[in-house]
Amino acid sequence: MANFETVEVNTDLLILGGGFSACGAATEASYWAKKNGLKVTLVDKAAMDRSGAVAMGLSAINQYVGVKDGENTLEDYVRYVRQDLMGISREDLVYNIARHVDSSVHLFEKWGLKIWLDEEGKYVHEGRWQLMINGESYKILVAEAAKNAIADAGGEIIERVFIVDPIMDGNKCVGAVGFSTREDKFYVFKAKAVIAGMGGAVHVFRPRSVGEGFGRSWYPPFNSASSAYFTIQAGAEMTCQEIRFIPVRFKDAYGPVGAWFLLFKSRAISAQGGEYMVVREDELNNWAPYGLAKPIPANLRNYLGMLDVDAGLGPLYMETDEAIQKIADEFKDDPKAFKKKMKELDSEAWEDFLDMTISQAILWASLNVKPDEKHSEIAACEPYFIGSHSGGSGAWVSGPEDLDTPYKWGYENMTTADALFTMGDGSGASSHKFSSGSHAEGRIAGKAAIKYILEKGQDPSVDMAKVEELKAKILNPLDLFESHKDETTDVETNTNYIMPRQFLHRLQKIMDEYAGGVTSAFKTSKSLLERGMELLAILQEDSDKQAAQDLHELMRVWENTQRMWQAEAHVRTMLFREETRWPGYYFRADTPKMDEDNWKCFANCRFDPSSGEWEMMKKDVWAVPGA
Ligand code: SFD
Numbered sequence: 001m002a003n004f005e006t007v008e009v010n011t012d013l014l015i016l017g018g019g020f021s022a023c024g025a026a027t028e029a030s031y032w033a034k035k036n037g038l039k040v041t042l043v044d045k046a047a048m049d050r051s052g053a054v055a056m057g058l059s060a061i062n063q064y065v066g067v068k069d070g071e072n073t074l075e076d077y078v079r080y081v082r083q084d085l086m087g088i089s090r091e092d093l094v095y096n097i098a099r100h101v102d103s104s105v106h107l108f109e110k111w112g113l114k115i116w117l118d119e120e121g122k123y124v125h126e127g128r129w130q131l132m133i134n135g136e137s138y139k140i141l142v143a144e145a146a147k148n149a150i151a152d153a154g155g156e157i158i159e160r161v162f163i164v165d166p167i168m169d170g171n172k173c174v175g176a177v178g179f180s181t182r183e184d185k186f187y188v189f190k191a192k193a194v195i196a197g198m199g200g201a202v203h204v205f206r207p208r209s210v211g212e213g214f215g216r217s218w219y220p221p222f223n224s225a226s227s228a229y230f231t232i233q234a235g236a237e238m239t240c241q242e243i244r245f246i247p248v249r250f251k252d253a254y255g256p257v258g259a260w261f262l263l264f265k266s267r268a269i270s271a272q273g274g275e276y277m278v279v280r281e282d283e284l285n286n287w288a289p290y291g292l293a294k295p296i297p298a299n300l301r302n303y304l305g306m307l308d309v310d311a312g313l314g315p316l317y318m319e320t321d322e323a324i325q326k327i328a329d330e331f332k333d334d335p336k337a338f339k340k341k342m343k344e345l346d347s348e349a350w351e352d353f354l355d356m357t358i359s360q361a362i363l364w365a366s367l368n369v370k371p372d373e374k375h376s377e378i379a380a381c382e383p384y385f386i387g388s389h390s391g392g393s394g395a396w397v398s399g400p401e402d403l404d405t406p407y408k409w410g411y412e413n414m415t416t417a418d419a420l421f422t423m424g425d426g427s428g429a430s431s432h433k434f435s436s437g438s439h440a441e442g443r444i445a446g447k448a449a450i451k452y453i454l455e456k457g458q459d460p461s462v463d464m465a466k467v468e469e470l471k472a473k474i475l476n477p478l479d480l481f482e483s484h485k486d487e488t489t490d491v492e493t494n495t496n497y498i499m500p501r502q503f504l505h506r507l508q509k510i511m512d513e514y515a516g517g518v519t520s521a522f523k524t525s526k527s528l529l530e531r532g533m534e535l536l537a538i539l540q541e542d543s544d545k546q547a548a549q550d551l552h553e554l555m556r557v558w559e560n561t562q563r564m565w566q567a568e569a570h571v572r573t574m575l576f577r578e579e580t581r582w583p584g585y586y587f588r589a590d591t592p593k594m595d596e597d598n599w600k601c602f603a604n605c606r607f608d609p610s611s612g613e614w615e616m617m618k619k620d621v622w623a624v625p626g627a
């Protein structure tokens, strides 16, 4: 076996990930840990300052309820999310996050985040729930606060360690194992409670981008389903694994559309069909009552555009020039003011991407696009697993004790595996939390985990023989490469192993062609999914034949394996739910309609690590009274 030093870390609370939810958890938990003499340890595969989905920054905060200004109520937000997810959301969780999110945003502002203010000093809204920010350094700012809180409470931060598996003691999570991506070190974390905050998943499906652009995607390629894999391997119940998110984005560089639709009030059209969300409005009746909601649910906004593309009326365009002109025209009687407004709008248009998706600004420049002069193509991206946005996938977690929810078992955001909590993209069925809501949910989970440790915490009983087995399994790709690499003239072509990139292409091809990816226009069926399961079973067999030349490739191997488990949970749940509820995300051609009588429920699943069996189950939707 590769000669790796084993580093053992003992702590009270272990936070996995260094992203937005983890920063919330670290900031909150450190406060309570300091008060109670407990230790908090945070582990990130990258460097916290620039890790996770907000690494490049953001140009908006997409969840702010504005309760203090009486603009909106918590029930308003619960209703918005219920409709956008076609009736399927854990309203107790959405309510719980909505009542805390504004305080996280106020903290960000106190820590120095520039939130746009209007002449009266009020926040500038991109939309009803979204605020405009100068957010290029948003992550650095929020990470700094988390780092300070951990240091102040005597905790520790370990960066560049890739977490793979949970350590279980029966149904209790007592730690985690992983390896350094910089040194030959294998890490064993032992803890009284663990919070998985390692984001969602990209590259489970084949991306639209190819060749040297292969790594280009909207959601970050370095979020590889580590949270989902960790909670699945712990035997925790998962939910909404079928609800992938497909964002419509500026084509090829994945620039977001929110600011264009909401702030610039831009129209989206198809070249031959016109404004598809207007022209195809009748289609929305087929998806009542949710199809009749305003705003139109995100998946249906996609679907109406897809119908035009299927009809050969594409490409689709965002009418940026028309939108900017329309706003500036309000100043046309005053040429000086008009010129100033045009300049302002132009810089806002560029800042939107420079703050968040730089490649879109680069593509505009390289294609000589001036958004105030020329419209830009938009397109539906490949599917992502991001429960914090308009998707819903994640683990099934306990709700707040003070609500009459049927789904609470003592500690908020604890999974069905004891002492294992999750948040952000790791927790499911609580969509539309975005960066701010993920931070707030992290705070909820952080405080609840400390409460758990104070009330039920025990010294972790870790079976070191099992840990040795995990070490051997996790380092095996290095051994496999070393023992066979010299048998062929090209180390990447070998009958004894498969390289990470080769494995990734196989996974993505299966998902793209059988599970409703870009190539199959997001359509699938029972037969296609069953065939996909057959091929996934062979892929699973070959997964322990992945080889790694170095630490970087070792990380790539385990990212692949984590993605593969996310893929299986996804396909199993799409097979289980015998209807089409989210056209625009996926369409089951054999069950093309929505079936409110039989399927207005959660489709949950659970992998039993001891038997290796999967269990599928339905759970009722509980509605917040008054929402
Ligand atoms: O509009 C391991 N998001 C937006 N949210 C907003 O509020 N406003 C916006 O404008 C947003 N836009 C946006 C957004 C995301 C992206 C990618 C783009 C644009 C281009 C969504 C938010 O970013 C998102 O909701 C939150 O960041 C989710 O938080 P969280 O904590 O669930 O995930 P994370 O921040 O990605 O952090 C994950 C962390 O885990 C680490 N990690 N560590 C150890 N071992 C492993 N195996 C690990 N695997 C991952 C990562 O390094 C990271 O630290 S808009 O377009 O939607």
Ligand code: AMP
Binding pocket: 062, 127, 130, 247, 248, 256, 257, 258, 259, 261, 262, 295, 296, 298, 301, 390
């Ligand atoms: P996006 O840029 O697609 O990530 O969206 C950013 C935010 O704007 C999210 O809160 C979306 O739900 C919202 N959004 C995007 N497009 C629209 C639209 N056409 N109508 C209403 N809300 C939208």
